[in-house]
Amino acid sequence: MINAAQSRLQVVGVPVDPATFESMLAQIETWVARRDRVYQICTVSPEFVMIAQDNPAFMRTLHEADLCVADGVGLLLAARLLGRRLPERVTGSDGVPLIARRAAERGWRLFLLGAAPGVAERAAARLMADNPGLLIAGTYAGSPDPAEEDAILARVNGSGADILFVAYGAPQQDLWIARNRERLTVAVAMGVGGTFDFIAGVVPRAPRWMQRLGLEWLYRLYRQPWRWRRMLRLPRFVWAVLTRRDRALSRTERGSAP
Numbered sequence: 001m002i003n004a005a006q007s008r009l010q011v012v013g014v015p016v017d018p019a020t021f022e023s024m025l026a027q028i029e030t031w032v033a034r035r036d037r038v039y040q041i042c043t044v045s046p047e048f049v050m051i052a053q054d055n056p057a058f059m060r061t062l063h064e065a066d067l068c069v070a071d072g073v074g075l076l077l078a079a080r081l082l083g084r085r086l087p088e089r090v091t092g093s094d095g096v097p098l099i100a101r102r103a104a105e106r107g108w109r110l111f112l113l114g115a116a117p118g119v120a121e122r123a124a125a126r127l128m129a130d131n132p133g134l135l136i137a138g139t140y141a142g143s144p145d146p147a148e149e150d151a152i153l154a155r156v157n158g159s160g161a162d163i164l165f166v167a168y169g170a171p172q173q174d175l176w177i178a179r180n181r182e183r184l185t186v187a188v189a190m191g192v193g194g195t196f197d198f199i200a201g202v203v204p205r206a207p208r209w210m211q212r213l214g215l216e217w218l219y220r221l222y223r224q225p226w227r228w229r230r231m232l233r234l235p236r237f238v239w240a241v242l243t244r245r246d247r248a249l250s251r252t253e254r255g256s257a258p
């Protein structure tokens with residue numbers, strides 16, 4: 001089990017926990033057993049870090065989240081540049097099927113919110129086929145529009161779900177959870193980006209060898225070229241990490257000078 005207070009690191013001001021899939025599952029297990037409030041999980045990618053620089057509400061949400069896992073090879077590289085090591089990439093796309101497997105074993109009920117109409121249903125069908133006995137409390141596309149919030153909360157809370165996955169993309173999904181934390185009755189809520197699209201087979205996932213080489217972003221750019229503008233955040237992320245590191249180092253040097 002990780003101790004977030006001791007080992008959490010900051011990448012350009014954004015918190016990142018040195019979590020593994022196993023430690024995330026262990027935390028979820030504790031939180032579902034406790035059920036004392038809504039625990040929020042964010043899957044931090046370089047894109048999250050750059051969005052947070054210009055979006056104070058998103059930055060605050062990430063700081064107030066209970067677990068910020070490193071979703072993206074850029075975070076692992078950034079940690080190394082800062083002299084730290086993150087144990088592994090913990091993606092929403094791999095995490096959701098693992099949580100579903102544990103959910104089937106433990107009897108946790110899942111709610112899949114977001115993605116285009118029909119996609120959450122297809123993702124749920126796939127998860128149920130892979131995990132006999134899995135309890136899907138509900139699925140709903142909806143939208144992150146605040147006008148829809150009351151109706152969505154009624155659906156999610158009325159379903160008796162233990163774990164809520166929200167697929168509205170960043171920062172909307174994470175802001176949606178933060179805004180509604182007090183009114184939700186689930187134990188755990190997690191923003192999962194394009195995960196339902198991958199599980200439903202609407203968008204193909206990069207081949208394993210590309211994932212292993214840290215090239216998943218390149219595959220996504222090839223499959224969804226309209227992402228190029230969003231992806232300009234990646235070189236900006238590298239630059240921000242490097243310049244922050246220089247500042248951090250020069251501060252250390254100044255501090256240790258006689």
Ligand code: UDP
Pocket residue numbers: 114115116141143144167168169170192193194195196197
């Ligand atoms: N989405 C949605 N409503 C919105 C905006 C996005 O349901 O108003 C969904 C979209 O269909 C997709 C997911 O949110 O399933 C975001 O996917 P994206 O690939 O952009 O997220 P990433 O994985 O890059 O964070």
